[in-house]
Each structure stands twice: as C-alpha cells, then as structure tokens.
Amino acid sequence: MSDSDVTLSMxxxxxxxxxxxxxxxxxYERMDMLPEARAIxxxxxxxxxxxxxxxxxxxxxxxxxxxxxxxxxxHPRLRQRxxxxxxxxxxxxxxxxxxxxxxxxxxxxxxxxxxxDRALAGLADWMRNR
Numbered sequence: 001m002s003d004s005d006v007t008l009s010m011x012x013x014x015x016x017x018x019x020x021x022x023x024x025x026x027x028y029e030r031m032d033m034l035p036e037a038r039a040i041x042x043x044x045x046x047x048x049x050x051x052x053x054x055x056x057x058x059x060x061x062x063x064x065x066x067x068x069x070x071x072x073x074x075h076p077r078l079r080q081r082x083x084x085x086x087x088x089x090x091x092x093x094x095x096x097x098x099x100x101x102x103x104x105x106x107x108x109x110x111x112x113x114x115x116x117d118r119a120l121a122g123l124a125d126w127m128r129n130r
C-alpha cells in the first residue's frame with residue numbers, strides 16, 4: 001500500500017495528542033489574556049482545569065483520534081450543553097479569535113491548519129443560539 005492510498009485523519013495531520021494539548025492550552029491562555037475574549041471567559045469557571053481536559057478529549061475524538069470524549073460523556077450534544085450561554089456573533093467571533101491564534105501557534109502544516117480552521121469556524125457558527 002502506498003502513502004497515497006492512506007487517508008490521514010485530521011488528528012494525525014496536525015500532530016496528534018501533543019498538538020491537541022498545546023492547542024487547548026494556547027486557546028485558554030488567549031481567552032484569559034485577550035480583552036476581546038472577556039465576554040466568553042466569564043462563561044467559564046475561574047479554574048479552567050476541568051474544561052481544558054474536556055476540550056482536549058472532545059477535539060481528540062472530533063479530529064479522528066481516540067474516542068476519549070464519547071466513552072465518558074456520550075454524544076457531544078454541543079448546542080444542548082451550551083444552551084444556557086448566550087452565544088451570538090460576538091461570542092462566536094471571540095471564540096474563533098482565541099482558537100485561530102492557538103491554531104497559528106500550534107499547527108505547523110498550513111493545509112491542515114486551514115482545513116481545521118474551516119471546520120472549527122463551521123462548528124462555532126453552528127453553536128450560535130442568539
């Protein structure tokens with residue numbers, strides 16, 4: 001089987017678990033630092049440890065890596081889990097600002113970064129409930 005016969009998952013394309021770990025850490029660092037992210041930061045607990053772990057497990061599975069999220073949490077039901085938070089264009093944009101900065105810092109492969117950005121932008125847009 002040649003390399004061209006193998007389709008890599010996004011998880012593999014971006015560098016696997018190590019990249020997911022760094023991506024989530026940089027994402028939440030930006031959320032803590034950027035004034036534009038203040039509105040979404042207040043939606044989170046003061047201690048981000050638990051939510052970081054959840055996002056790492058979710059993104060691992062969502063990008064095609066090991067099933068670390070659904071075995072514990074079941075179906076993601078993202079909109080349902082976030083329904084208590086007002087998510088409009090401003091909140092979506094703040095989330096994407098943090099995520100895009102984190103992607104630039106952590107995902108070296110430009111094509112993979114662009115593909116993942118496109119997928120995350122669609123996810124963030126779908127999460128709007130206001």
